[in-house]
Amino acid sequence: MTSLLRLLRSGDPPSKPRPLQRDTVDVPLADGGCLPVLRVRDPRATRMRLTVDERGARLTLPARASLASGDRFLRAHRAWIVEQVGLHAIDGIAPLERDRTRVLPLRGEDLPVRWQAGPFSRAMREGDGIAFTHAARIGDAGLRRTLRDFYEGEARADVGRWLPRWLPGLPRPPARIRFKVMSSQWGSLAPDDALSLDLSLVLARPSAFHYVLVHELCHLVHADHSPAFWREVEARCPDWRGERDYFHDHGRRIKARLRGLLSG
The missing domain is CATH 3.30.2010.10 (Metalloproteases ("zincins"), catalytic domain)
Structure with missing residues (x-):
């Protein structure tokens, strides 16, 4: 029983955090608007990667990739990003608010x-x-x-x-x-x-x-x-x-x- 409790209580082992650099870049759209994309420079990444989920679009850049190459990558995939953001949009998702979340x-x-x-x-x-x-x-x-x-x-x-x-x-x-x-x-x-x-x-x-x-x-x-x-x-x-x-x-x-x- 003691080992089972230890197993259930155990969490992540201590590890040294890896530094990530984050900012947001706007991708211009055909209607004149902009679509924000989270840009993350990850030293562990080996290639550029573009993902979309309920939180929005994210571009991951390797340490040596230039911002200009990242911008070109986003422009080349602009139509796909817009389509995926629409597919992942979910209405009625709200953050926790004191005295208001029922x-x-x-x-x-x-x-x-x-x-x-x-x-x-x-x-x-x-x-x-x-x-x-x-x-x-x-x-x-x-x-x-x-x-x-x-x-x-x-x-x-x-x-x-x-x-x-x-x-x-x-x-x-x-x-x-x-x-x-x-x-x-x-x-x-x-x-x-x-x-x-x-x-x-x-x-x-x-x-x-x-x-x-x-x-x-x-x-x-x-x-x-x-x-x-x-x-x-x-x-x-x-x-x-x-x-x-x-x-x-x-x-x-x-x-x-x-x-x-x-x-x-």
Whole structure:
């Protein structure tokens, strides 16, 4: 039991942060308007890369790439950027606001929020809703940290209920479990057996969250997506196809809601 608790409480190991340079560049449009693109110079990047998600467009530049070459790259892909931004636009995504946010998503439901002042900030389940206590001088960033801590605590509680059932059938347990805000993936298993799960999974219905956990645990048995791997998944989660379809239909909005709530 002690090792299980240590596994559930473990997070990212200490690491030296890598410096990133960020700014925003405007791409002119045919109608006279401009489309903002986040430009990131990443020393780890080996090539220019353009991505679009619910947060907008992002251009990643390697350390030695010139700004002029980045501008040419954006102009060459302008039509694609506009199309993708339109496809990824999701309405009704709002950040967390003290005393104004009335519901918060959790486990496939929107739960009512009760705001109250207190000596420190904390969010916790209370009856059929969420009680959000806030200190008088806490700022927006502090509120977002409180919400993130609440979601991670709830996610770890779910994994703590499910994991003991599956550990006996695995060749080894995951080295540690960490929760991250992931752009496209829902989970991953690193070569050192560290298991990463998307924090927004706790906003999804529990059966879908459970499927992702099972999926990643099965990579401890088979590292690939071979037929043998899917047989392991099917044996533990017979309805995995339905959960995969759920993410196909609702995944973008689930991820966008978490990003919206935690955005600054």
